[in-house]
Amino acid sequence: xxxLDVQNLESGYGEVKVLWGVSIKVKxxxxxxxxxxxxxxxxxxxxxxxGIIPVWxxxxxxxxEDVTKLSTHSKVEKGIVMIPEGRLIFPxxxxxxxxEMGAYTKRAMDRMQDSxxxxxxxxPRLKERIQQKAGTxxxxxxxxxxxxxxxxxxxxxxxxxxxxxxxxxxxTIEIFETIKKLKNEGVTMLLVEQNVHLxxxxxxxxxxxxxxxxxxEGTGEELERSDEVRKAYLGI
Amino acid sequence: MIDVWVDSIIGGLLLGxxxxxxxxxxxxxxGVMKVINLSHGAFMALGMFVIYLLFTAFGIFPYFGLxxxxxxxxxxxxxxxxxxxxxxxDAPELSTLLATFSVSLFIIGVGTFVFTTIPYAIDISLGSIxxxxxxxxxxxxxxxLISIAFTAILYVFLYKTRLGKAIRAVSMNRVAxxxxxxxxxxxxxxxxxxxxxxxxxxxxxxxTIFPFTILSGGVYELKSFVICVLGGLGSPLGAxxxxxxxxxIENVVTLQIPTxxxxxxxxxxxxxxxxxxxxxLLGGKV
Numbered sequence: 001x002x003x004l005d006v007q008n009l010e011s012g013y014g015e016v017k018v019l020w021g022v023s024i025k026v027k028x029x030x031x032x033x034x035x036x037x038x039x040x041x042x043x044x045x046x047x048x049x050x051g052i053i054p055v056w057x058x059x060x061x062x063x064x065e066d067v068t069k070l071s072t073h074s075k076v077e078k079g080i081v082m083i084p085e086g087r088l089i090f091p092x093x094x095x096x097x098x099x100e101m102g103a104y105t106k107r108a109m110d111r112m113q114d115s116x117x118x119x120x121x122x123x124p125r126l127k128e129r130i131q132q133k134a135g136t137x138x139x140x141x142x143x144x145x146x147x148x149x150x151x152x153x154x155x156x157x158x159x160x161x162x163x164x165x166x167x168x169x170x171x172t173i174e175i176f177e178t179i180k181k182l183k184n185e186g187v188t189m190l191l192v193e194q195n196v197h198l199x200x201x202x203x204x205x206x207x208x209x210x211x212x213x214x215x216x217e218g219t220g221e222e223l224e225r226s227d228e229v230r231k232a233y234l235g236i
Numbered sequence: 237m238i239d240v241w242v243d244s245i246i247g248g249l250l251l252g253x254x255x256x257x258x259x260x261x262x263x264x265x266x267g268v269m270k271v272i273n274l275s276h277g278a279f280m281a282l283g284m285f286v287i288y289l290l291f292t293a294f295g296i297f298p299y300f301g302l303x304x305x306x307x308x309x310x311x312x313x314x315x316x317x318x319x320x321x322x323x324x325x326d327a328p329e330l331s332t333l334l335a336t337f338s339v340s341l342f343i344i345g346v347g348t349f350v351f352t353t354i355p356y357a358i359d360i361s362l363g364s365i366x367x368x369x370x371x372x373x374x375x376x377x378x379x380x381l382i383s384i385a386f387t388a389i390l391y392v393f394l395y396k397t398r399l400g401k402a403i404r405a406v407s408m409n410r411v412a413x414x415x416x417x418x419x420x421x422x423x424x425x426x427x428x429x430x431x432x433x434x435x436x437x438x439x440x441x442x443x444t445i446f447p448f449t450i451l452s453g454g455v456y457e458l459k460s461f462v463i464c465v466l467g468g469l470g471s472p473l474g475a476x477x478x479x480x481x482x483x484x485i486e487n488v489v490t491l492q493i494p495t496x497x498x499x500x501x502x503x504x505x506x507x508x509x510x511x512x513x514x515x516x517l518l519g520g521k522v
Binding site: 050052071072073076077081082084088089090091092093097100101102104105108149153 | 398401402404405408409411412413414415416417418419420
């Protein structure tokens with residue numbers, strides 16, 4: 001079953017076109033990854049999916065429903081949840097308040113206690129810091145909080161934009177282990193990453209993006225074996 | 237002699253609380269929307285006339301009339317947001333500055349046409365409280381207490397309710413709040429509505445102690461700016477403290493020097509704070 005079906009998406013900033021007809025499919029319960037170098041349009045693509053920037057052309061189908069024209073908050077209400085690049089936690093709020101904001105929608109609020117239990121079992125460190133101001137957490141803890149906050153929204157699909165960006169290698173591995181755990185829990189995910197090796201190792205299906213287009217696609221294993229990917233991204 | 241001083245200090249404190257209330261409105265709008273609201277004073281003047289009309293035309297006692305003023309402020313503020321601000325909210329700050337300035341011109345223009353610029357006053361008495369040689373007017377006490385109550389209610393709203401937390405989230409990061417499922421357009425409109433409701437109710441309270449004209453708002457708007465800079469932009473508590481400082485200065489200093497020097501002192505403070513501690517005494521985020 002297809003959770004998210006993006007068809008021929010075109011978008012950009014002002015007069016500048018960045019996405020030239022991007023199509024991807026995300027299957028329910030699977031981890032789908034988009035890899036690509038800096039400036040290939042990955043983040044722009046996610047912003048367009050969420051409606052943070054307008055879609056110029058193309059369609060976004062979510063669980064069989066056309067959501068192309070919905071506002072960002074309505075998409076979140078439906079269960080399309082994104083953990084943005086750079087974390088964007090609320091620095092002056094406590095860890096708990098940040099998590100409460102994650103469960104802002106009516107749908108998520110009803111399940112807040114279950115979500116809190118899940119989140120604290122995944123990130124016991126956050127439980128210890130529940131009253132601490134989020135802005136005083138370390139970079140790694142802030143990333144954990146951003147993922148936890150996303151889970152609080154009870155996602156039907158969880159979109160992660162470069163979760164390992166700016167993290168030390170040890171924390172990067174920790175984040176990828178968390179993603180793997182979520183995958184085993186059956187969370188449908190769309191991951192955008194620059195860390196090609198680690199993401200291809202855990203992904204079910206992957207797309208390679210370059211200059212605003214999908215240039216290659218296949219299972220994680222297929223892409224890891226492909227000469228193009230090895231040359232361009234793995235440096236082998 | 238000491239009685240005169242105590243009298244002035246208490247008077248200044250009570251007056252300062254209502255100045256603080258007005259400044260919190262300005263502060264909230266800046267903190268959440270990054271809009272400098274130049275229609276703040278005009279809405280304060282509007283609040284003065286609404287409470288006056290409710291009292292003289294309908295016989296509604298001003299402290300009960302406040303409820304209507306708040307409701308009206310909320311509605312007018314949200315309406316103003318959608319008419320004047322929504323389309324320019326993401327534009328550079330000059331656009332929102334001009335938009336709120338035009339709202340101010342509109343209110344003052346219509347107000348001058350209807351009420352002219354002659355002074356009005358609300359004639360009510362709550363008696364007075366005396367101890368020793370010190371006498372404090374009941375209306376001033378009521379104004380101070382109501383201002384504290386409103387500030388406390390706002391604080392509880394911002395920190396303890398779901399909607400209040402959404403307002404704070406938007407003030408910290410609008411995109412992130414939208415990604416949590418918050419309708420940020422509604423939150424921006426609501427914040428402007430609350431800011432205007434605070435401005436109008438502060439104006440209404442001031443009208444119960446001082447005479448006023450449709451142009452009176454300008455003076456209080458400037459005071460609000462000084463208070464915000466003094467207390468720190470984005471800090472509601474700072475605005476209250478700043479208000480009290482300003483109220484004290486106004487009441488105590490005028491024992492020694494002519495009243496006409498008060499603005500000189502106020503703006504000297506503004507310049508000094510901007511030079512020495514630009515983040516204000518209690519600067520921080522909402």
